Amino acid sequence: MSKFEQQLNQQLHDLAKEKAPQRDLWRGIELGIEHQHDTGTVPQNRHRRLAAVAASVALVVSLSWYGIQQTSVPATDHPTGQALVKALSNQHEQQKQALLVQYTDAPAMTENWEAQLAELDEAASAIKAALKEDPNNGALLRMLQQVHQQQITLIERVHAPQWQQI
Template identity: 60%
Template sequence: MTKTNFDDALKQQLDTLPEEKHPERDLWRGVALALENEADTSTAKPGWRSGWAAMAASVALIAMVSWYSLQQPSGPTEPSAITGEALVQALSQQHEQQKQALLVEYTDTPALADNWQQQLDELDDAAAAIKAALAEDPDNPALLRMLQNVYQQQITLIERVHAPKWQRI
């Protein structure tokens, strides 16, 4: 059978079909029953699946709001909030003071490791690299956290080398 013969045969069969087809029974009764059941289930106590879905949606909303609030720069309404290079400078200055105070405190205490000064210098090099990256992007929260982490590692190193937990009372 060729394409034109097929198309002609299909058109002829379509022309023999009735214009309208009526349902064999009344469908409105089923539609009304479905609408009533839907109204009953919406007022009923939610099942465990919808409870979990609501809980998941709540957690997602809280996470989004928290993330969004952390990403917002502080506005002019907060005069005490410092950002950018001033924040890096303040963090560095505070860390140096704390590090020097610890070193003075532990001058008479012998170190438990020989290479702790080398480790401290390596952490200083890491802090310098992070500061160089912060000079390009001073408000980068990931870099600021990295800098704080390196500073905390230095403080922890000094404390553990000179006064480990097993020696403290």
């Protein structure tokens, strides 16, 4: 055994077997427990756990309900392919015409808004042509919806800009 190890063993042997704290620690522990109950830390953690469990249960229930609804509704009730494209286009055209009628007497804030509207119409036509080749393409359907929304937004902003609204 080396000299260092011998010294270490001797120092360990010389240490007292029990060491008493310099002051009474129970009072501090008791105050800590009381403070924890007074501030509501323990119940708050319990509420958080309960809220997390409730949110998890709600998520499972809603996903289950959605799954049941999807399996119980016949596929013929949901338009797909060209029928969906036609339904989206008809709905958009009605909404667009209603806005144009609503803003007939309102002055336009820009000169070239009709040209922009025509460009968006051309984009929608190109997307519809692509959808004829791949009618169930989700990305193309989303693009068509975005173009339709851009047209609605253009009409609204040209005739009733945000700075004019209260």
